[in-house]
Amino acid sequence: MKIITCLKEVPARDARYELSNEGTGIKESDLTFEINECDEYSLEEALKMREAHGGEVTIVSAGRQRAEKSIRKGLAMGADRGILIRDEEGQLNSPHAVALALAEVLKEEEYDLILAGTQSDDWSYAQTGVLLAQLLGIPHATIVMEIQADPTQNRVKALREMESGWFQWVELPLPSLLTVQAGISQVRYASLKGIMQAKKKEIRTVELSELNLDLDSAPQVEVLRVYFPEAEKKAEILEGTTEMVVEQLVEKLRKEAKVL
Protein backbone atom coordinates (compact mmCIF):
# COMPACT_ATOMS: atom_id res chain seq x y z
CA MET A 1 0.00 0.00 0.00
CA LYS A 2 1.27 3.44 -0.84
CA ILE A 3 0.16 5.83 1.84
CA ILE A 4 0.62 9.59 1.98
CA THR A 5 0.28 11.34 5.34
CA CYS A 6 -0.18 15.09 5.56
CA LEU A 7 1.77 16.75 8.33
CA LYS A 8 1.42 20.26 9.60
CA GLU A 9 3.83 21.87 11.99
CA VAL A 10 2.15 23.95 14.71
CA PRO A 11 3.28 25.86 17.81
CA ALA A 12 3.87 23.55 20.77
CA ARG A 13 0.93 22.87 23.05
CA ASP A 14 2.17 25.03 25.91
CA ALA A 15 3.03 28.02 23.69
CA ARG A 16 2.46 31.51 25.08
CA TYR A 17 1.40 33.62 22.13
CA GLU A 18 2.27 37.16 21.25
CA LEU A 19 0.59 38.99 18.41
CA SER A 20 2.61 39.95 15.36
CA ASN A 21 3.23 43.65 14.73
CA GLU A 22 0.67 43.75 11.93
CA GLY A 23 -1.89 42.21 14.27
CA THR A 24 -2.96 39.62 11.75
CA GLY A 25 -0.98 36.71 13.11
CA ILE A 26 1.38 35.65 15.88
CA LYS A 27 5.06 36.20 16.49
CA GLU A 28 6.73 32.97 15.51
CA SER A 29 10.32 33.76 16.42
CA ASP A 30 10.19 32.70 20.08
CA LEU A 31 7.99 29.66 19.65
CA THR A 32 8.90 26.01 19.43
CA PHE A 33 7.02 23.91 16.93
CA GLU A 34 5.81 20.35 16.89
CA ILE A 35 3.76 17.97 14.73
CA ASN A 36 0.04 18.79 14.80
CA GLU A 37 -1.50 16.34 17.26
CA CYS A 38 -3.83 14.42 14.95
CA ASP A 39 -1.15 14.19 12.28
CA GLU A 40 0.90 12.05 14.67
CA TYR A 41 -2.05 9.73 14.94
CA SER A 42 -2.53 9.53 11.18
CA LEU A 43 1.14 8.72 10.79
CA GLU A 44 0.78 5.98 13.39
CA GLU A 45 -2.19 4.53 11.45
CA ALA A 46 -0.18 4.66 8.22
CA LEU A 47 2.76 2.83 9.80
CA LYS A 48 0.45 0.12 11.15
CA MET A 49 -1.07 -0.36 7.71
CA ARG A 50 2.34 -0.64 6.12
CA GLU A 51 3.30 -3.25 8.71
CA ALA A 52 0.18 -5.23 7.83
CA HIS A 53 0.14 -4.85 4.06
CA GLY A 54 3.63 -3.74 3.01
CA GLY A 55 4.28 -0.66 0.91
CA GLU A 56 5.49 2.82 1.59
CA VAL A 57 4.60 5.79 3.80
CA THR A 58 5.37 9.28 2.51
CA ILE A 59 5.00 12.43 4.59
CA VAL A 60 4.03 15.64 2.83
CA SER A 61 4.09 19.04 4.48
CA ALA A 62 3.73 22.59 3.23
CA GLY A 63 5.45 25.13 5.39
CA ARG A 64 8.62 26.91 6.24
CA GLN A 65 12.05 25.30 6.10
CA ARG A 66 11.90 24.59 9.83
CA ALA A 67 9.13 22.03 9.17
CA GLU A 68 11.89 19.72 7.96
CA LYS A 69 12.56 18.93 11.62
CA SER A 70 9.02 17.65 12.11
CA ILE A 71 9.18 15.64 8.88
CA ARG A 72 12.46 14.17 10.12
CA LYS A 73 10.74 13.18 13.35
CA GLY A 74 8.09 11.38 11.31
CA LEU A 75 10.81 9.60 9.38
CA ALA A 76 12.35 8.55 12.70
CA MET A 77 8.99 7.10 13.73
CA GLY A 78 9.21 4.99 10.59
CA ALA A 79 7.95 6.83 7.50
CA ASP A 80 9.97 6.12 4.36
CA ARG A 81 10.42 9.54 2.83
CA GLY A 82 9.23 13.12 3.03
CA ILE A 83 8.24 15.97 0.76
CA LEU A 84 8.48 19.58 1.94
CA ILE A 85 6.66 22.18 -0.09
CA ARG A 86 8.70 25.16 0.93
CA ASP A 87 6.67 28.28 1.51
CA GLU A 88 9.09 30.51 3.32
CA GLU A 89 6.99 33.66 2.72
CA GLY A 90 3.77 32.18 4.05
CA GLN A 91 1.95 32.62 0.75
CA LEU A 92 -0.22 29.60 1.43
CA ASN A 93 -2.37 31.63 3.78
CA SER A 94 -5.67 29.78 3.50
CA PRO A 95 -6.65 26.11 3.64
CA HIS A 96 -7.71 26.32 0.00
CA ALA A 97 -4.25 27.52 -1.01
CA VAL A 98 -2.57 24.78 1.03
CA ALA A 99 -4.83 22.13 -0.50
CA LEU A 100 -4.04 23.38 -4.01
CA ALA A 101 -0.31 23.09 -3.33
CA LEU A 102 -0.65 19.62 -1.79
CA ALA A 103 -2.83 18.49 -4.71
CA GLU A 104 -0.34 19.76 -7.27
CA VAL A 105 2.50 17.75 -5.71
CA LEU A 106 0.41 14.64 -5.07
CA LYS A 107 -0.75 14.51 -8.69
CA GLU A 108 2.75 13.35 -9.50
CA GLU A 109 2.76 10.70 -6.76
CA GLU A 110 1.29 7.22 -6.69
CA TYR A 111 -0.93 6.55 -3.72
CA ASP A 112 -3.67 4.24 -2.48
CA LEU A 113 -4.61 6.21 0.58
CA ILE A 114 -4.06 9.75 1.84
CA LEU A 115 -4.39 10.54 5.54
CA ALA A 116 -4.78 14.01 7.00
CA GLY A 117 -5.73 15.21 10.46
CA THR A 118 -9.25 16.33 11.38
CA GLN A 119 -8.05 19.80 12.29
CA SER A 120 -4.95 21.83 12.94
CA ASP A 121 -4.19 23.04 16.46
CA ASP A 122 -3.17 26.50 15.22
CA TRP A 123 -5.71 27.86 12.72
CA SER A 124 -8.22 25.04 13.34
CA TYR A 125 -9.89 25.22 9.94
CA ALA A 126 -10.98 21.56 9.74
CA GLN A 127 -10.95 21.94 5.95
CA THR A 128 -7.64 21.02 4.33
CA GLY A 129 -8.08 17.24 4.06
CA VAL A 130 -11.54 17.38 2.50
CA LEU A 131 -10.55 20.20 0.13
CA LEU A 132 -7.58 18.10 -0.99
CA ALA A 133 -9.77 15.05 -1.64
CA GLN A 134 -12.14 17.08 -3.78
CA LEU A 135 -9.30 18.74 -5.70
CA LEU A 136 -7.84 15.30 -6.43
CA GLY A 137 -11.27 13.89 -7.26
CA ILE A 138 -11.10 11.09 -4.71
CA PRO A 139 -13.70 10.11 -2.08
CA HIS A 140 -13.15 10.90 1.57
CA ALA A 141 -14.40 10.32 5.10
CA THR A 142 -13.85 12.59 8.11
CA ILE A 143 -13.27 12.26 11.86
CA VAL A 144 -12.10 8.69 11.59
CA MET A 145 -11.56 6.61 14.73
CA GLU A 146 -10.47 3.30 13.20
CA ILE A 147 -9.22 2.15 9.80
CA GLN A 148 -9.40 -1.29 8.21
CA ALA A 149 -7.67 -1.32 4.86
CA ASP A 150 -8.16 -4.13 2.39
CA PRO A 151 -5.77 -3.32 -0.46
CA THR A 152 -6.34 -6.66 -2.24
CA GLN A 153 -10.00 -5.71 -2.65
CA ASN A 154 -9.04 -2.11 -3.33
CA ARG A 155 -11.10 -0.73 -0.48
CA VAL A 156 -10.89 0.69 2.99
CA LYS A 157 -13.35 0.67 5.88
CA ALA A 158 -13.34 3.62 8.25
CA LEU A 159 -15.19 4.18 11.49
CA ARG A 160 -16.59 7.70 11.58
CA GLU A 161 -17.43 9.48 14.78
CA MET A 162 -20.78 11.23 14.51
CA GLU A 163 -23.04 13.44 16.57
CA SER A 164 -24.24 12.50 20.06
CA GLY A 165 -22.05 9.49 20.57
CA TRP A 166 -22.99 7.63 17.39
CA PHE A 167 -20.50 5.88 15.15
CA GLN A 168 -20.74 4.66 11.61
CA TRP A 169 -18.65 2.36 9.46
CA VAL A 170 -18.24 3.51 5.89
CA GLU A 171 -16.48 1.84 3.00
CA LEU A 172 -14.55 3.67 0.32
CA PRO A 173 -12.80 2.50 -2.82
CA LEU A 174 -9.06 3.21 -3.04
CA PRO A 175 -7.56 5.68 -3.65
CA SER A 176 -9.31 7.79 -1.05
CA LEU A 177 -8.62 10.21 1.77
CA LEU A 178 -9.41 9.93 5.47
CA THR A 179 -9.13 12.59 8.18
CA VAL A 180 -7.95 11.04 11.43
CA GLN A 181 -9.08 12.03 14.92
CA ALA A 182 -6.51 12.57 17.68
CA GLY A 183 -6.23 10.06 20.51
CA ILE A 184 -7.38 6.96 18.63
CA SER A 185 -4.33 4.82 19.39
CA GLN A 186 -0.97 4.94 21.12
CA VAL A 187 1.54 6.81 19.03
CA ARG A 188 4.93 5.07 18.93
CA TYR A 189 8.13 6.76 19.99
CA ALA A 190 11.04 7.03 17.59
CA SER A 191 13.64 4.43 18.54
CA LEU A 192 17.34 5.28 18.59
CA LYS A 193 17.72 3.12 15.50
CA GLY A 194 14.83 4.96 13.87
CA ILE A 195 16.47 8.31 14.58
CA MET A 196 19.74 7.12 13.06
CA GLN A 197 18.02 5.74 9.98
CA ALA A 198 15.96 8.88 9.52
CA LYS A 199 19.12 10.87 8.92
CA LYS A 200 19.67 8.95 5.70
CA LYS A 201 16.09 9.09 4.46
CA GLU A 202 15.12 11.39 1.63
CA ILE A 203 13.29 14.67 2.12
CA ARG A 204 12.56 16.21 -1.25
CA THR A 205 12.08 19.96 -1.17
CA VAL A 206 9.72 21.51 -3.68
CA GLU A 207 9.81 25.30 -3.88
CA LEU A 208 6.35 26.79 -3.91
CA SER A 209 7.35 28.95 -6.87
CA GLU A 210 8.12 25.80 -8.90
CA LEU A 211 4.50 24.73 -8.69
CA ASN A 212 3.07 27.53 -10.81
CA LEU A 213 -0.11 27.71 -8.77
CA ASP A 214 -2.69 30.27 -9.70
CA LEU A 215 -3.43 31.29 -6.12
CA ASP A 216 -5.28 34.43 -7.23
CA SER A 217 -8.08 32.34 -8.71
CA ALA A 218 -8.53 30.48 -5.43
CA PRO A 219 -11.14 31.77 -2.97
CA GLN A 220 -9.70 34.61 -0.89
CA VAL A 221 -10.29 34.77 2.83
CA GLU A 222 -8.55 37.63 4.54
CA VAL A 223 -7.60 37.70 8.20
CA LEU A 224 -8.30 41.26 9.31
CA ARG A 225 -7.23 40.94 12.90
CA VAL A 226 -6.03 38.41 15.44
CA TYR A 227 -6.61 39.13 19.11
CA PHE A 228 -7.00 37.68 22.58
CA PRO A 229 -10.67 36.94 23.19
CA GLU A 230 -12.55 38.95 25.73
CA ALA A 231 -13.90 36.71 28.41
CA GLU A 232 -17.66 36.32 28.73
CA LYS A 233 -17.28 36.39 32.48
CA LYS A 234 -13.60 36.39 33.29
CA ALA A 235 -12.86 34.30 36.34
CA GLU A 236 -12.06 35.96 39.61
CA ILE A 237 -8.46 34.87 40.05
CA LEU A 238 -7.59 34.01 43.64
CA GLU A 239 -4.10 35.07 44.61
CA GLY A 240 -1.62 34.18 47.31
CA THR A 241 0.04 31.11 48.73
CA THR A 242 -1.55 27.71 48.20
CA GLU A 243 -3.00 27.86 51.68
CA MET A 244 -4.45 31.32 51.09
CA VAL A 245 -6.08 30.55 47.77
CA VAL A 246 -7.60 27.35 49.08
CA GLU A 247 -8.95 29.21 52.09
CA GLN A 248 -10.46 31.93 49.87
CA LEU A 249 -11.94 29.42 47.49
CA VAL A 250 -13.74 27.48 50.20
CA GLU A 251 -15.01 30.70 51.69
CA LYS A 252 -16.35 31.89 48.33
CA LEU A 253 -17.91 28.56 47.48
CA ARG A 254 -19.77 28.63 50.80
CA LYS A 255 -20.76 32.26 51.11
CA GLU A 256 -20.90 33.66 47.55
CA ALA A 257 -21.68 30.74 45.28
CA LYS A 258 -23.40 28.81 48.08
CA VAL A 259 -22.48 25.49 46.58
CA LEU A 260 -20.95 23.90 49.65
Add this chain to the structure above:
Amino acid sequence: MSEAIYVLIDHSQGEIRTTSLESLVTGQRMAEDSGFSLHALILGHQVRSLADQLATRKVESVVWVDDPKLRDYDPDVYCEALSQILTENPPHILLMGHIYQNIDLAPKLAAAINKGLVTDCIGYRKVEEGFVFVRQMFRNKLNADVQIRSASPWIVTLQPGSATVDDLEEGSAEVVERSADLSTVEVRRKSLEAFEPIKGKVDLSKAESIIGVGRGIKKEENLKIIEALAEALDAEVAASRPVVDNEWLTRDRQIGSSGQTVAPRLYVACGISGAIQHIVGMKNSNCIVAINSDPNAPIFNIASYGIVGDLFEIVPALTKKLKGL
Protein backbone atom coordinates in the same frame (compact mmCIF):
# COMPACT_ATOMS: atom_id res chain seq x y z
CA MET B 1 -33.90 41.09 -6.39
CA SER B 2 -32.15 41.67 -3.14
CA GLU B 3 -29.36 39.39 -2.05
CA ALA B 4 -30.23 36.22 -0.20
CA ILE B 5 -28.96 34.34 2.81
CA TYR B 6 -29.62 30.61 2.83
CA VAL B 7 -29.49 28.48 5.95
CA LEU B 8 -28.96 24.76 5.43
CA ILE B 9 -31.31 22.84 7.69
CA ASP B 10 -29.97 19.48 8.86
CA HIS B 11 -32.25 16.89 10.27
CA SER B 12 -32.06 13.38 11.57
CA GLN B 13 -34.77 10.90 12.39
CA GLY B 14 -37.53 13.29 11.48
CA GLU B 15 -36.28 16.14 13.61
CA ILE B 16 -34.58 19.40 12.76
CA ARG B 17 -31.21 19.64 14.45
CA THR B 18 -30.79 22.27 17.15
CA THR B 19 -27.65 23.63 15.49
CA SER B 20 -29.68 24.38 12.35
CA LEU B 21 -32.21 26.37 14.37
CA GLU B 22 -29.31 28.24 15.97
CA SER B 23 -27.98 29.00 12.46
CA LEU B 24 -31.44 30.23 11.53
CA VAL B 25 -31.34 32.66 14.48
CA THR B 26 -28.01 34.02 13.23
CA GLY B 27 -29.49 34.17 9.72
CA GLN B 28 -32.45 36.20 11.00
CA ARG B 29 -30.08 38.68 12.62
CA MET B 30 -27.89 38.95 9.53
CA ALA B 31 -30.95 39.49 7.34
CA GLU B 32 -32.14 42.24 9.65
CA ASP B 33 -28.73 43.92 9.69
CA SER B 34 -28.28 43.83 5.93
CA GLY B 35 -31.73 43.90 4.38
CA PHE B 36 -30.96 40.60 2.67
CA SER B 37 -33.73 38.04 2.38
CA LEU B 38 -33.51 34.88 4.46
CA HIS B 39 -34.36 31.39 3.20
CA ALA B 40 -34.29 28.02 4.91
CA LEU B 41 -32.95 25.27 2.67
CA ILE B 42 -33.87 21.69 3.42
CA LEU B 43 -32.71 18.61 1.54
CA GLY B 44 -34.13 15.16 2.09
CA HIS B 45 -36.81 12.71 1.12
CA GLN B 46 -40.36 13.00 2.39
CA VAL B 47 -39.53 15.80 4.78
CA ARG B 48 -42.41 18.07 3.77
CA SER B 49 -43.54 18.21 7.39
CA LEU B 50 -40.18 19.65 8.39
CA ALA B 51 -40.43 22.22 5.60
CA ASP B 52 -43.86 23.16 6.93
CA GLN B 53 -42.46 23.59 10.43
CA LEU B 54 -39.82 25.94 9.06
CA ALA B 55 -42.52 27.92 7.27
CA THR B 56 -43.78 29.10 10.68
CA ARG B 57 -40.50 30.93 11.27
CA LYS B 58 -39.53 34.39 10.19
CA VAL B 59 -38.05 33.53 6.81
CA GLU B 60 -38.88 34.70 3.31
CA SER B 61 -39.23 31.20 1.97
CA VAL B 62 -38.45 27.59 2.67
CA VAL B 63 -36.62 25.99 -0.21
CA TRP B 64 -37.32 22.30 -0.19
CA VAL B 65 -35.51 19.74 -2.33
CA ASP B 66 -37.04 16.29 -2.32
CA ASP B 67 -35.24 13.32 -3.81
CA PRO B 68 -34.98 9.68 -2.72
CA LYS B 69 -31.21 10.00 -3.14
CA LEU B 70 -31.20 12.68 -0.44
CA ARG B 71 -32.78 10.41 2.18
CA ASP B 72 -29.53 9.82 4.00
CA TYR B 73 -26.46 11.99 3.89
CA ASP B 74 -23.88 11.15 1.27
CA PRO B 75 -21.09 13.62 0.47
CA ASP B 76 -21.18 13.13 -3.31
CA VAL B 77 -24.97 13.46 -3.56
CA TYR B 78 -25.33 16.35 -1.12
CA CYS B 79 -22.43 18.20 -2.70
CA GLU B 80 -23.97 17.84 -6.15
CA ALA B 81 -27.40 19.01 -5.01
CA LEU B 82 -25.97 22.05 -3.21
CA SER B 83 -23.60 22.90 -6.07
CA GLN B 84 -26.58 23.08 -8.40
CA ILE B 85 -28.59 25.23 -6.04
CA LEU B 86 -25.70 27.57 -5.35
CA THR B 87 -24.87 28.01 -9.03
CA GLU B 88 -28.31 28.34 -10.57
CA ASN B 89 -29.59 31.07 -8.36
CA PRO B 90 -26.73 32.00 -6.08
CA PRO B 91 -27.40 33.43 -2.63
CA HIS B 92 -24.86 35.74 -1.07
CA ILE B 93 -24.20 33.39 1.83
CA LEU B 94 -24.96 29.81 2.78
CA LEU B 95 -24.93 29.28 6.55
CA MET B 96 -24.80 25.90 8.25
CA GLY B 97 -23.92 24.42 11.63
CA HIS B 98 -20.35 23.29 12.26
CA ILE B 99 -21.45 19.74 13.02
CA TYR B 100 -19.84 16.46 12.01
CA GLN B 101 -21.92 16.13 8.84
CA ASN B 102 -21.05 19.60 7.61
CA ILE B 103 -17.38 19.21 8.55
CA ASP B 104 -17.58 16.33 6.08
CA LEU B 105 -19.50 18.32 3.47
CA ALA B 106 -18.68 22.04 3.52
CA PRO B 107 -15.04 21.90 2.33
CA LYS B 108 -16.01 19.49 -0.44
CA LEU B 109 -18.69 21.88 -1.60
CA ALA B 110 -16.33 24.86 -1.38
CA ALA B 111 -13.74 23.08 -3.52
CA ALA B 112 -16.38 21.86 -5.98
CA ILE B 113 -17.64 25.37 -6.71
CA ASN B 114 -14.34 27.14 -5.90
CA LYS B 115 -15.87 29.49 -3.34
CA GLY B 116 -14.72 30.85 -0.01
CA LEU B 117 -15.45 28.95 3.19
CA VAL B 118 -15.11 30.14 6.77
CA THR B 119 -15.53 27.45 9.40
CA ASP B 120 -16.60 27.27 13.04
CA CYS B 121 -17.60 30.91 13.49
CA ILE B 122 -18.85 32.16 16.83
CA GLY B 123 -20.35 35.37 15.47
CA TYR B 124 -20.29 38.05 12.85
CA ARG B 125 -20.22 41.81 12.51
CA LYS B 126 -21.94 43.82 9.81
CA VAL B 127 -19.53 46.20 8.14
CA GLU B 128 -19.95 48.42 5.15
CA GLU B 129 -18.59 45.97 2.62
CA GLY B 130 -20.47 43.01 4.03
CA PHE B 131 -19.88 40.72 6.96
CA VAL B 132 -16.86 40.01 9.10
CA PHE B 133 -16.83 36.61 10.79
CA VAL B 134 -15.27 35.79 14.15
CA ARG B 135 -13.57 32.48 14.72
CA GLN B 136 -11.59 30.87 17.52
CA MET B 137 -8.24 29.26 16.98
CA PHE B 138 -4.87 28.39 18.52
CA ARG B 139 -6.50 26.03 21.02
CA ASN B 140 -9.06 28.73 21.83
CA LYS B 141 -6.42 31.15 22.99
CA LEU B 142 -6.87 33.56 20.10
CA ASN B 143 -9.72 34.88 17.99
CA ALA B 144 -9.62 36.17 14.44
CA ASP B 145 -11.86 38.47 12.42
CA VAL B 146 -11.96 37.26 8.84
CA GLN B 147 -13.59 38.43 5.68
CA ILE B 148 -14.18 36.63 2.42
CA ARG B 149 -12.85 38.70 -0.48
CA SER B 150 -13.71 36.49 -3.42
CA ALA B 151 -17.03 36.21 -5.24
CA SER B 152 -20.16 34.97 -3.51
CA PRO B 153 -21.74 32.64 -2.61
CA TRP B 154 -19.79 32.33 0.59
CA ILE B 155 -20.11 29.29 2.77
CA VAL B 156 -19.99 29.83 6.52
CA THR B 157 -20.26 27.22 9.27
CA LEU B 158 -21.36 28.29 12.75
CA GLN B 159 -20.20 26.80 16.01
CA PRO B 160 -22.89 24.88 17.91
CA GLY B 161 -24.14 27.09 20.73
CA SER B 162 -23.23 30.34 18.93
CA ALA B 163 -26.88 31.43 19.11
CA THR B 164 -29.86 30.57 21.32
CA VAL B 165 -32.85 28.77 19.82
CA ASP B 166 -35.18 30.70 22.15
CA ASP B 167 -34.40 33.79 20.09
CA LEU B 168 -35.91 32.31 16.94
CA GLU B 169 -38.57 34.62 15.53
CA GLU B 170 -41.93 33.40 14.29
CA GLY B 171 -43.45 34.29 10.96
CA SER B 172 -44.99 32.69 7.96
CA ALA B 173 -43.42 31.74 4.69
CA GLU B 174 -44.17 29.81 1.58
CA VAL B 175 -42.55 26.48 0.83
CA VAL B 176 -40.92 26.47 -2.58
CA GLU B 177 -40.04 23.14 -4.04
CA ARG B 178 -36.89 22.93 -6.08
CA SER B 179 -35.35 20.01 -7.81
CA ALA B 180 -31.81 18.93 -8.39
CA ASP B 181 -30.72 16.56 -11.12
CA LEU B 182 -28.93 13.82 -9.25
CA SER B 183 -29.20 11.16 -11.94
CA THR B 184 -25.52 11.19 -12.83
CA VAL B 185 -23.98 11.36 -9.35
CA GLU B 186 -21.77 8.44 -8.60
CA VAL B 187 -22.03 7.41 -4.95
CA ARG B 188 -18.59 6.28 -3.89
CA ARG B 189 -18.96 6.03 -0.14
CA LYS B 190 -20.90 3.05 1.10
CA SER B 191 -22.51 3.66 4.48
CA LEU B 192 -22.49 0.57 6.64
CA GLU B 193 -24.05 0.14 10.05
CA ALA B 194 -24.36 3.04 12.45
CA PHE B 195 -24.35 2.24 16.12
CA GLU B 196 -24.37 3.86 19.50
CA PRO B 197 -21.92 2.14 21.82
CA ILE B 198 -23.71 0.85 24.88
CA LYS B 199 -24.33 3.84 27.10
CA GLY B 200 -22.30 3.75 30.25
CA LYS B 201 -23.59 3.15 33.71
CA VAL B 202 -22.54 6.53 34.93
CA ASP B 203 -25.12 9.24 34.43
CA LEU B 204 -23.32 12.44 35.27
CA SER B 205 -26.28 14.66 34.44
CA LYS B 206 -27.71 14.13 37.94
CA ALA B 207 -24.51 14.90 39.83
CA GLU B 208 -24.61 17.97 42.10
CA SER B 209 -20.86 18.43 41.94
CA ILE B 210 -18.32 17.25 39.39
CA ILE B 211 -14.53 17.29 39.40
CA GLY B 212 -13.33 17.39 35.81
CA VAL B 213 -9.81 16.21 35.18
CA GLY B 214 -7.72 16.94 32.10
CA ARG B 215 -4.41 16.07 30.53
CA GLY B 216 -2.68 18.23 33.17
CA ILE B 217 -2.97 15.23 35.51
CA LYS B 218 -0.20 13.63 33.42
CA LYS B 219 -0.47 10.03 34.66
CA GLU B 220 -3.16 7.59 35.61
CA GLU B 221 -1.65 7.08 39.08
CA ASN B 222 -2.10 10.78 39.79
CA LEU B 223 -5.87 10.41 39.57
CA LYS B 224 -5.93 9.49 43.24
CA ILE B 225 -5.63 13.12 44.29
CA ILE B 226 -8.68 13.89 42.12
CA GLU B 227 -10.60 11.00 43.62
CA ALA B 228 -9.74 12.19 47.12
CA LEU B 229 -11.07 15.67 46.30
CA ALA B 230 -14.21 14.15 44.81
CA GLU B 231 -14.77 12.19 47.99
CA ALA B 232 -14.32 15.27 50.14
CA LEU B 233 -16.88 17.13 48.04
CA ASP B 234 -19.18 14.17 47.50
CA ALA B 235 -18.68 14.77 43.78
CA GLU B 236 -18.44 12.62 40.66
CA VAL B 237 -15.21 12.45 38.66
CA ALA B 238 -15.39 13.37 34.97
CA ALA B 239 -12.76 14.06 32.35
CA SER B 240 -11.70 15.69 29.13
CA ARG B 241 -11.27 13.56 26.07
CA PRO B 242 -7.50 12.89 26.19
CA VAL B 243 -7.86 11.37 29.68
CA VAL B 244 -10.48 9.00 28.31
CA ASP B 245 -8.50 8.29 25.11
CA ASN B 246 -5.65 7.19 27.38
CA GLU B 247 -8.11 4.88 29.14
CA TRP B 248 -7.41 6.42 32.54
CA LEU B 249 -11.15 6.80 32.95
CA THR B 250 -14.05 5.18 31.10
CA ARG B 251 -15.75 6.84 28.11
CA ASP B 252 -18.97 7.39 30.07
CA ARG B 253 -17.14 9.97 32.16
CA GLN B 254 -16.15 12.16 29.22
CA ILE B 255 -17.62 15.65 29.12
CA GLY B 256 -18.01 17.55 25.88
CA SER B 257 -19.25 17.52 22.32
CA SER B 258 -18.47 13.84 21.91
CA GLY B 259 -19.31 13.00 25.51
CA GLN B 260 -21.92 14.00 28.09
CA THR B 261 -23.41 17.42 28.68
CA VAL B 262 -23.73 18.40 32.32
CA ALA B 263 -24.80 21.41 34.35
CA PRO B 264 -24.01 20.64 38.00
CA ARG B 265 -24.04 23.22 40.77
CA LEU B 266 -20.26 22.98 40.99
CA TYR B 267 -17.73 21.99 38.32
CA VAL B 268 -14.06 22.00 39.28
CA ALA B 269 -11.83 21.81 36.18
CA CYS B 270 -8.35 20.53 37.08
CA GLY B 271 -5.69 20.66 34.38
CA ILE B 272 -8.24 21.23 31.62
CA SER B 273 -7.31 23.89 29.04
CA GLY B 274 -10.86 24.76 28.00
CA ALA B 275 -11.13 23.67 24.36
CA ILE B 276 -14.50 24.48 22.88
CA GLN B 277 -15.36 20.79 22.52
CA HIS B 278 -15.01 20.44 26.28
CA ILE B 279 -16.67 23.75 27.19
CA VAL B 280 -19.91 22.95 25.33
CA GLY B 281 -20.40 20.04 27.71
CA MET B 282 -20.13 21.96 30.99
CA LYS B 283 -20.43 25.72 30.44
CA ASN B 284 -23.92 25.86 31.93
CA SER B 285 -22.69 24.68 35.30
CA ASN B 286 -23.77 26.96 38.08
CA CYS B 287 -20.31 27.61 39.48
CA ILE B 288 -17.11 26.73 37.64
CA VAL B 289 -13.74 26.61 39.37
CA ALA B 290 -10.63 26.33 37.21
CA ILE B 291 -7.25 25.16 38.46
CA ASN B 292 -4.59 25.53 35.79
CA SER B 293 -0.91 26.44 35.72
CA ASP B 294 -1.28 28.51 32.54
CA PRO B 295 -2.73 31.97 33.29
CA ASN B 296 -3.82 32.23 29.63
CA ALA B 297 -5.72 28.96 29.57
CA PRO B 298 -9.12 29.65 27.96
CA ILE B 299 -10.91 27.79 30.76
CA PHE B 300 -10.46 30.98 32.83
CA ASN B 301 -12.68 32.80 30.34
CA ILE B 302 -15.73 30.86 31.44
CA ALA B 303 -14.90 30.08 35.06
CA SER B 304 -16.30 31.88 38.11
CA TYR B 305 -13.18 31.36 40.20
CA GLY B 306 -9.71 30.64 39.00
CA ILE B 307 -6.54 29.46 40.65
CA VAL B 308 -3.38 29.80 38.60
CA GLY B 309 -1.07 27.14 39.92
CA ASP B 310 0.11 23.59 40.09
CA LEU B 311 -2.82 21.24 40.58
CA PHE B 312 -0.54 18.79 42.37
CA GLU B 313 -0.23 21.34 45.18
CA ILE B 314 -3.66 22.94 45.08
CA VAL B 315 -5.85 19.87 44.83
CA PRO B 316 -4.45 18.06 47.89
CA ALA B 317 -4.51 21.31 49.88
CA LEU B 318 -8.14 21.88 48.93
CA THR B 319 -9.03 18.32 49.90
CA LYS B 320 -7.36 18.76 53.26
CA LYS B 321 -9.14 22.03 53.88
CA LEU B 322 -12.54 20.58 52.99
CA LYS B 323 -12.00 17.56 55.22
CA GLY B 324 -11.12 19.81 58.10
CA LEU B 325 -14.39 21.75 57.88
